[in-house]
Amino acid sequence: DAGVTQSPTHLIKTRGQQVTLRCSPKSGHDTVSWYQQALGQGPQFIFQYYEEEERQRGNFPDRFSGHQFPNYSSELNVNALLLGDSALYLCASSLWEGSYGYTFGSGTRLTVV
Amino acid sequence: KQEVTQIPAALSVPEGENLVLNCSFTDSAIYNLQWFRQDPGKGLTSLLLIQSSQREQTSGRLNASLDKSSGRSTLYIAASQPGDSATYLCAVNSGYSTLTFGKGTMLLVSP
Numbered sequence: 269d270a271g272v273t274q275s276p277t278h279l280i281k282t283r284g285q286q287v288t289l290r291c292s293p294k295s296g297h298d299t300v301s302w303y304q305q306a307l308g309q310g311p312q313f314i315f316q317y318y319e320e321e322e323r324q325r326g327n328f329p330d331r332f333s334g335h336q337f338p339n340y341s342s343e344l345n346v347n348a349l350l351l352g353d354s355a356l357y358l359c360a361s362s363l364w365e366g367s368y369g370y371t372f373g374s375g376t377r378l379t380v381v
Numbered sequence: 382k383q384e385v386t387q388i389p390a391a392l393s394v395p396e397g398e399n400l401v402l403n404c405s406f407t408d409s410a411i412y413n414l415q416w417f418r419q420d421p422g423k424g425l426t427s428l429l430l431i432q433s434s435q436r437e438q439t440s441g442r443l444n445a446s447l448d449k450s451s452g453r454s455t456l457y458i459a460a461s462q463p464g465d466s467a468t469y470l471c472a473v474n475s476g477y478s479t480l481t482f483g484k485g486t487m488l489l490v491s492p
Contacts, residue, residue: 365476365478
């Protein structure tokens with residue numbers, strides 16, 4: 269049973285560029301959430317997608333956007349990258365509101381130079 | 382707004398010791414609480430999930446307890462091993478489709 273798969277594992281981008289991160293949820297899960305984790309901090313909630321729509325959003329600017337596809341996979345897009353966007357981006361999948369817990373992927377390490 | 386605090390921030394123990402990691406949260410209206418392990422630069426591995434109606438959960442050498450009324454959870458690790466060295470994160474699900482995390486406890490178990 270495959271868990272959550274994220275790609276790429278590492279990424280280096282230049283300030284001002286755009287980036288797309290991808291996530292495939294655990295088999296049987298229908299909800300995908302994205303988190304940003306800065307060094308030494310706990311993950312911070314970006315947004316969650318269910319039935320191809322954004323259901324909840326954390327305190328992140330509109331430069332952060334996402335999408336969920338009919339097969340439940342998801343993308344996170346970040347425009348106009350800032351140095352402060354450098355972080356580990358984690359994808360989590362779940363059923364409905366996480367009543368059975370969340371399963372996380374291995375993350376994408378984004379470095380903005 | 383839910384806030385989660387983990388104490389201590391770091392812990393160093395010799396192999397074989399039993400230890401307790403603490404997590405406190407400000408809003409007791411939670412769905413469940415999940416403990417995760419994170420190795421350096423890696424993703425999160427779920428250790429234990431405690432539903433709001435439960436008092437504790439056990440998995441091998443790990444035992445997590447939940448006291449919703451006081452806003453506290455503890456993760457007990459028995460007979461610690463060097464392979465237990467990692468950062469342990471507590472995450473609270475208050476509904477609203479989000480998890481709120483503490484900053485974690487960095488554990489080092491020396492041989």
